[in-house]
Amino acid sequence: MPADPTTLDDTPDTSCRLDPESAQWVRTLCGSGAEREAAVVRLHELLLRVARGEVRRRSGLLGADGPELDDLAHQAAADALLAITSKIGQFRGESRFSTWAYKFVIFEVSSKIGRHFWRRPQVPLDAEEWERLPDRFGLDPAREAEWRELITALRRAVETELTERQRQVFVEIVLKGVPLDALVARLGSNRNAIYKTMFDARRKLRTALAAHGYPYDNTSEQR
Amino acid sequence: MNDMSALDHFLHTDAQDVGCGQAMEMLHVYAELAATNAEAAEARYPGLAAHLRACGPCEEDLEGLLAAITGPRL
Numbered sequence: 001m002p003a004d005p006t007t008l009d010d011t012p013d014t015s016c017r018l019d020p021e022s023a024q025w026v027r028t029l030c031g032s033g034a035e036r037e038a039a040v041v042r043l044h045e046l047l048l049r050v051a052r053g054e055v056r057r058r059s060g061l062l063g064a065d066g067p068e069l070d071d072l073a074h075q076a077a078a079d080a081l082l083a084i085t086s087k088i089g090q091f092r093g094e095s096r097f098s099t100w101a102y103k104f105v106i107f108e109v110s111s112k113i114g115r116h117f118w119r120r121p122q123v124p125l126d127a128e129e130w131e132r133l134p135d136r137f138g139l140d141p142a143r144e145a146e147w148r149e150l151i152t153a154l155r156r157a158v159e160t161e162l163t164e165r166q167r168q169v170f171v172e173i174v175l176k177g178v179p180l181d182a183l184v185a186r187l188g189s190n191r192n193a194i195y196k197t198m199f200d201a202r203r204k205l206r207t208a209l210a211a212h213g214y215p216y217d218n219t220s221e222q223r
Numbered sequence: 224m225n226d227m228s229a230l231d232h233f234l235h236t237d238a239q240d241v242g243c244g245q246a247m248e249m250l251h252v253y254a255e256l257a258a259t260n261a262e263a264a265e266a267r268y269p270g271l272a273a274h275l276r277a278c279g280p281c282e283e284d285l286e287g288l289l290a291a292i293t294g295p296r297l
Contacts (some may be wrong), residue, residue, distance in 0.1 A: 050291045050294075053290065054287045054290070057287060057290060058287075094251070095252050095254075095255045098292070099288070099292050100251045102251075102291040103250055103254075103284075105291075106287040106288050106291065107247065110283070110284055137229040137230045139229075150230075180280050190243075191243040191247070192243040192244035195243045196243075199240065199242070199277075202234055203236045205234060
């Protein structure tokens with residue numbers, strides 16, 4: 001259990017009517033003294049339970065063992081507690097307090113798993129990046145005659161239509177198979193920015209392929 | 224070509240997709256509704272639902288949040 005580093009100077013915007021449990025959480029966490037301390041301890045216990053469940057649920061992707069998973073869960077719970085207590089003024093009562101609070105610990109687990117990706121031994125690349133693209137998209141080698149030309153056009157579009165940043169993100173995520181959250185951690189970015197970069201890249205590629213006669217039409221998909 | 228579904232899915236972009244920022248902001252509200260009625264959640268928040276169909280990390284977070292809130296309560 002970490003020391004409680006927070007001081008609450010926000011008044012929660014609970015313009016929505018709170019259910020009794022949520023109201024109790026907000027009242028005690030915004031309070032002071034022993035009652036608040038007990039609420040913080042109780043909240044940390046619950047966050048840790050959720051974090052442990054979540055790292056177990058995702059353990060197949062982690063390549064980590066029991067103690068390492070538990071350490072990750074502890075870190076996620078501690079950071080989520082810090083975020084929740086410092087942002088409780090933003091809780092608007094649109095959901096139960098518990099649902100809002102659990103969201104923070106789920107996000108922390110995602111972020112920590114993304115960072116953990118780079119601590120695993122990386123498998124040396126044994127083929128040219130572009131040679132792995134058909135496999136990434138599940139294309140049947142026996143039907144190469146059907147997709148080879150399209151993949152060539154896609155590669156050309158990646159090289160000529162995308163910005164350097166879009167190309168970098170495409171290569172990491174699509175060709176190298178780097179998880180989005182892992183790329184976020186390595187680039188010091190955020191999930192929204194990387195997703196938007198990839199979203200715009202996908203739209204450009206679809207437009208480029210359509211311009212070359214492939215059956216992709218973007219006219220109703222502008223964002 | 225009958226072998227292109229993954230590539231088609233990758234290239235498809237939905238104009239309603241709200242992006243990760245808005246999705247993460249509202250995920251707790253969406254999850255609480257989806258826990259009892261997934262179709263109602265999709266109908267009420269179509270932009271968020273469109274995003275969740277396209278974004279693996281946000282969809283994974285939703286699955287985790289659903290698992291948390293349908294487990295033992297606070």
